[in-house]
Amino acid sequence: MPELIAVIGATGFQGGSVVRALSASPDKYTIRGISRNVESARVKELQELYPNVEWVAADLDDPATLEKAFAGADIVFGNTNYFQPSIRERIDAGDYDAEFTQGKNMVDAAVAQGVKHFVYSPIVSATEVSNGKYTNAYDTEGKAKLRHYIEAAPIDGYFVYCGFYFQNSLRAARWEGEKVIFEYPLPVDVKQPYVDIDDDYGNIVELMLSDRAKYKEKRLAAVEGYYTGPEIAEAFTRATGIEAEYRCVQEYYYSIPDIKSLFEFFIEFDALSGVDMTEAKDSVKKPFTNVDQFWTKHKDFRP
Template identity: 30%
Template sequence: MTSKRVVVVFGATGQQGGGVARTLLADKTFHVRAVTRDTSSKKALALADLGAELVTADLHDEASLRKALAGSFGVFAVTDYWSPDIGDKEKEISILLAKISHEAGVQVFVYASLPNVERLSKGKYACPHFSGKAKAWEEIKKAGLPFAATVEAPIFYQNLENPRMQNGPIKWSFSREDDGKATFHYPVLGKDETAPWFDVEDTGLAALAVLKSPEKYNGKRIVFKSPLFNQPTSALLDTFTRVTGEY
């Protein structure tokens, strides 16, 4: 049995959860309990090699959540960005996870949230995979957890080559043509329009800061900024070319 305080990381084989798990494992302050649906996957076993405890749990299965959270000090919670549970269902799952965490005695709850697009646009735009998380956070703050904070990520650099993005609501894609050129398709942005980007691994730095200093960050939203924050898309592509040598 570990003498370190246990932090349960949901989505540990995904992008944000994986970044958090690896950061915590490298820091060595906490014992990492990595939650995954398949403990035999390559990504899960790679975390185990770094020292993570692997457990199975399903956000739709309350009993499995209670088992995964037993005896834990902290939680990093992220829900599936593109799943059918976008919006109200995702909100329900997030609130349930916070409730069970409180009942399990969790002290610090770090939630991967996003802005409320409906509220910010005064109802002009519907973006359920953003707004559902923001609405959940408003309820999580009322769950009775001693300390809770959000981390709110911009667009991941890693998504430039993530085939899953092609099937999401935005349907962007990144491909290499026969002539060697790289092509980036992103329907909502022109070359002169701006958007924030960052390295998804940095999610772990924010989560670690909250877990180590929960009093400082309690109730706060941690929003990321990077060298390409709000730079035009053309700047991102120029940087991609400079670093990779691809056009």
């Protein structure tokens, strides 16, 4: 009998990739997509693509709705978004545990419903990796704290650490005359890990669920390779023939103290320090998408 997996954030990048990957195995998984608004245009679009997915509304700030959404589930894929407006409002008001609280609500609801397996994407703690140099990169701290909470809970945890999304480049582009400019707050010589979140992330979740004894409590990386900003821009030019340039632009990001600390941490340290970088890439059924393949897939993209 197929297992039921409840996917938090099924309309987003991570959750959407999980839905895409697991929907190809209806003999193994029944999927319940969880969203705050199941009447949204995005949900309706996904209903057309995946007609067998059940949709249930839930709010990460409302534990009762989460318990209802997790009823009968064998697996929960949990997702928290530090940049969600409601989280940012609470962070700005001094509630630095806002993201962790939402994650804790998910875990507690899953445990209350007898869910056996919980999959989550943490981030390494900037405080730990930097030996206390960067202590207010709260996006990393809430997710790292939640990983520890999952490990201590009576539920089996599985952890996928994401690199930067290649898809971020689509939102970081603008025209300047006949040239496309990519802008991001990382200096031109800084390499960080990247992944095609749409096509590759869900396959890693599928891998972990296929051998739970092996991957329980493991920390796998969703990463194809390490790239600088200019390398991503050069790949865009190779795919499209359009001149492109990468520029490090930090003014906006550095005007927000916690985001400034986050990117200062990324400039100085590997975003995935201490995470197994090879297991997932070497073991998934479908090879990861590299930067040239990503831009070939998006060769019709224009800012």
